[in-house]
Amino acid sequence: MTTVGLLWVYLSASPLMWLSLTLLAYLGAAALHRRFGGHPLLNAALNPVLIAVTGLIGVLVLTETPYRTYFDGAQFVHFLLGPATVALAVPLIENLERVRRALVPMAAALVAGSLTGIVSAVGLGALFGGGAETLASLAPKSVTTPIAMAVSERLGGLASLTAALVIATGILGAVIAVPLLDRLGLVDLRARGFAIGTAAHGVGTARAFQIDPVAGTFSGVAMALNGLLTALLAPLLASWLL
């Protein structure tokens, strides 16, 4: 085997390389976003998560590297999601008064958003000809992956399909949120944050924090509450809808 070939055999199995590549992909994506994100549409489209993920998937596909191998390296970044979620408590307490005063709109928006999330996913899925298994997989797509997969299985869906839908929802939601809400004149930062957290869970919350810490705070709250509510609501609605 050539030297390059041998080097690749070593590198491609090395967690260090995939970890480094993950960081590089993100840094590159963030730089692109900074450089070309002046125009509002480009600002939305050049979402760092979207760009980095696309780039990495490209590399993995081209090199025929299994995801497992990639994740062996990337898991050191992924693991930080745990403490980062806990860290959401800090902006929550910093904004406690603001959150407390918004309890009524939050409750109303949560119920409306949670229901819309479930019903629209199943409804549109049915409209486009999805079968029962697909519809069950679609129902919990607005909430964070572990909850969504558990709910999906409970409803008779495919957990792995749900995982893909959740990721797509998160990234798509993060990308379209600002242009869409701008277009409709929905500018209240708390409302925006809460909407993004409800519709696009964690990836949405990451986007919300980029917009504004208040938006980020409300997004984190929405994400957690919608997770809970969907876990409770989806099985109830399922008997109706599915």
Added chain:
Amino acid sequence: MLAAFTTLLLCQLAGELMVRLSGLPVPGPVLGMVLLALGLAWRRQIPPALRTTSGTLLAYLPLLFVPAGTGILEHLARVRAEFFPLALTVLGSTALTLVVTAWVFQAVARRSR
């Protein structure tokens, strides 16, 4: 910073334990977040180191989702079969949820002013 990071990890650990014991349908870290919030509310102040460490972690939140996001690769085969119906459904449903949630929030907030 190390003490602050350890605090976050311990809260996460406590959260995971409680979820395991109680069977609640929430991820452990979310319960850990609740525990930390309760602790901070109780102390009535946020230690500066915790504020800095949390701020840094949250500033990099987009990066933290990249590994999981790349995971869509594993499921592409399943999605490929029904790609366009699913894509349209995800787009429509996500957009609708965004709009409805934001609109209801603003409408109710305006009403209760």
